[in-house]
Amino acid sequence: xxxxxxxxxxxxxxxxxxxxxxxxxxxxxxxxxxxxxxxxxxxxxxxxxxxxxxxxxxxxxxxxxxxxxxxxxxxxxxxxxxxxxx
Amino acid sequence: xxxxxxxxxxxxxxxxxxxxxxxxxxxxxxxxxxxxxxxxxxxxxxxxxxxxxxxxxxxxxxxxxxxxxxxxxxxxxxxxxxxxxx
Amino acid sequence: xxxxxxxxxxxxxxxxxxxxxxxxxxxxxxxxxxxxxxxxxxxxxxxxxxxxxxxxxxxxxxxxxxxxxxxxxxxxxxxxxxxxxx
Amino acid sequence: xxxxxxxxxxxxxxxxxxxxxxxxxxxxxxxxxxxxxxxxxxxxxxxxxxxxxxxxxxxxxxxxxxxxxxxxxxxxxxxxxxxxxx
Amino acid sequence: xxxxxxxxxxxxxxxxxxxxxxxxxxxxxxxxxxxxxxxxxxxxxxxxxxxxxxxxxxxxxxxxxxxxxxxxxxxxxxxxxxxxxx
Numbered sequence: 111x112x113x114x115x116x117x118x119x120x121x122x123x124x125x126x127x128x129x130x131x132x133x134x135x136x137x138x139x140x141x142x143x144x145x146x147x148x149x150x151x152x153x154x155x156x157x158x159x160x161x162x163x164x165x166x167x168x169x170x171x172x173x174x175x176x177x178x179x180x181x182x183x184x185x186x187x188x189x190x191x192x193x194x195x196x
Numbered sequence: 197x198x199x200x201x202x203x204x205x206x207x208x209x210x211x212x213x214x215x216x217x218x219x220x221x222x223x224x225x226x227x228x229x230x231x232x233x234x235x236x237x238x239x240x241x242x243x244x245x246x247x248x249x250x251x252x253x254x255x256x257x258x259x260x261x262x263x264x265x266x267x268x269x270x271x272x273x274x275x276x277x278x279x280x281x282x
Numbered sequence: 283x284x285x286x287x288x289x290x291x292x293x294x295x296x297x298x299x300x301x302x303x304x305x306x307x308x309x310x311x312x313x314x315x316x317x318x319x320x321x322x323x324x325x326x327x328x329x330x331x332x333x334x335x336x337x338x339x340x341x342x343x344x345x346x347x348x349x350x351x352x353x354x355x356x357x358x359x360x361x362x363x364x365x366x367x368x
Numbered sequence: 369x370x371x372x373x374x375x376x377x378x379x380x381x382x383x384x385x386x387x388x389x390x391x392x393x394x395x396x397x398x399x400x401x402x403x404x405x406x407x408x409x410x411x412x413x414x415x416x417x418x419x420x421x422x423x424x425x426x427x428x429x430x431x432x433x434x435x436x437x438x439x440x441x442x443x444x445x446x447x448x449x450x451x452x453x454x
Numbered sequence: 455x456x457x458x459x460x461x462x463x464x465x466x467x468x469x470x471x472x473x474x475x476x477x478x479x480x481x482x483x484x485x486x487x488x489x490x491x492x493x494x495x496x497x498x499x500x501x502x503x504x505x506x507x508x509x510x511x512x513x514x515x516x517x518x519x520x521x522x523x524x525x526x527x528x529x530x531x532x533x534x535x536x537x538x539x540x
Contacts, residue, residue: 111306111322111356113292118282120199122250124241125274126260134197134250136282138228142310142320148228150197150250155296164294164306164322166353169255169341169427169513174298174353181252181260181273184197187353188297196290196308204454206371208422210413211446212432220369220422222454224400234400236369236422255341255427255513267424267432267445270369283478283494283528285464314482314492327468336466336478336494338525341427341513346470346525359525360469368462368480376540378457380508382499383532384518392455392508394540396486406486408455408508427513439510439518439531442455 111164113140113190116157120150128180135186137165141196151184164188197250199226199276202243206236214266221272223251227282237270250274283336285312285362288329292322300352307358309337313368323356336360369422371398371448374415378408386438393444395423399454409442422446455508457484457534460501464494472524479530481509485540495528508532 114137122134132152139147140162151165154175166187172178174185200223208220218238225233226248237251238261252273258264260271286309294306304324311319312334321337326347329335335358343357344350372395380392390410397405398420409423412433424445430436432443458481466478476496483491484506495509498519510531516522518529 111354113308113320113322119280120250120282121277121280122274123277125250126241128259129273136199143316143318144229144320146229148199148230150199155298164292164297166355168355170344170353170355172256172259173300173344173351176351179259179262181256181271182197183252183254183256185353187301188294191293191295194293196292205452206422206454207449207452208446209449211422212413214431215445222371230401232401234371234402236371258428258431265431265434267428267443268369269424269426269428283526285480285492285494315488315490316492327470336464336469338527340527342516342525342527345472345516345523348523357525359473360466363465363467366463366465368464377538378508378540379535379538380532381535383508384499386517387531394457402487404487406457406488408457430514430517437517437520439514439529440455441510441512441514 111166114138114163114165115140116159116161116163126181149184151186152182153186155186157186157189162190164190197252200224200249200251201226202245202247202249212267235270237272238268239272241272243272243275248276250276283338286310286335286337287312288331288333288335290331298353321356323358324354325358327358329358329361334362336362369424372396372421372423373398374417374419374421376417384439395421407442409444410440411444413444415444415447420448422448455510458482458507458509459484460503460505460507462503470525481507493528495530496526497530499530501530501533506534508534
């Protein structure tokens with residue numbers, strides 16, 4: 111997983127039917143040599159803009175959605191505690 | 197997923213039989229430290245040149261095509277709304 | 283796999299139910315052109331801060347947890363011997 | 369997928385039994401920030417040195433070989449038309 | 455796959471049970487913009503230090519070990535012929 115900050119919501123009215131109802135968030139990787147990388151992750155745990163999140167990528171991302179037939183390769187799997195400093 | 201702009205169509209007359217009928221688009225990653233990365237993504241939702249799209253990569257890309265036997269690792273899964281600024 | 287050093291524990295109270303009970307560690311890639319990359323890896327072998335570990339990523343990471351339904355894409359699979367110099 | 373140019377053949381007499389009979393080509397990524405990346409891709413469509421090809425990576429690469437038990441993570445899936453300028 | 459040079463053996467006494475008996479080698483990517491990347495790959499074909507090898511990554515790496523339950527994401531699948539110049 112990577113640690114990232116939620117930057118914004120992403121809206122796509124035209125999209126795969128299987129993606130309807132999913133929320134998508136723009137996240138920016140925090141720290142290390144990948145800092146500043148942008149990704150778009152599905153979110154089903156209600157992360158807010160500005161929060162630091164754990165993002166899981168690849169085939170494992172589909173496990174978060176409990177459906178294996180969705181074309182999603184990045185998902186927010188947790189929200190890092192505010193008092194977790196690193 | 198990543199946000200990218202559709203740059204061009206890609207034509208490959210000689211290709212795997214399972215790819216026949218699929219449209220391929222050259223896309224360029226937008227924003228962040230990966231800006232300027234080029235990828236070729238299958239498109240079955242009719243994205244146009246210049247549009248900003250969501251691209252899903254890896255095994256999840258095959259889920260968009262509803263066939264698991266196709267050698268494709270990147271697919272356009274949505275078109276980002278024009279008024280979505282980020 | 284990559285060789286990394288364990289930097290810190292990561293705490294996320296709000297997370298996917300399937301992640302409850304898993305320990306997450308911030309690790310930093312050691313050596314080569316990826317030195318300084320940060321990743322967050324699940325740990326079920328008890329790696330300590332400062333130890334050098336082997337991290338496995340992607341779908342293979344799930345094999346370490348012996349459950350295929352967990353949204354985890356990086357896992358510590360071994361601790362590099364202290365006298366292993368490279 | 370990525371667009372790459374076929375640079376050379378790669379020969380490996382000692383290799384996994386399941387790879388016997390497969391042709392391997394050194395390819396170089398063309399364009400964008402990944403230009404100059406080298407990969408070795410299996411080829412079963414007869415790409416020639418100097419040709420521009422589409423390379424599919426990851427688990428999807430195995431779909432090209434119609435066998436899921438082969439340790440191959442990159443395959444040439446198409447040859448880009450000569451008059452396709454991008 | 456990528457072309458890499460075997461640099462060293464890696465020893466990890468504490469590791470996942472499923473990894474016992476596997477040999478791990480530190481390899482360095484050769485050529486192109488990824489030159490100097492370090493990876494740790496399982497080896498079951500007996501590659502020696504200094505040899506140039508083909509390394510397969512991701513889920514395909516597990517195919518080399520003929521067991522799908524092992525947390526390994528990189529495997530040496532072949533040894534590049536000494537007279538293969540590229």
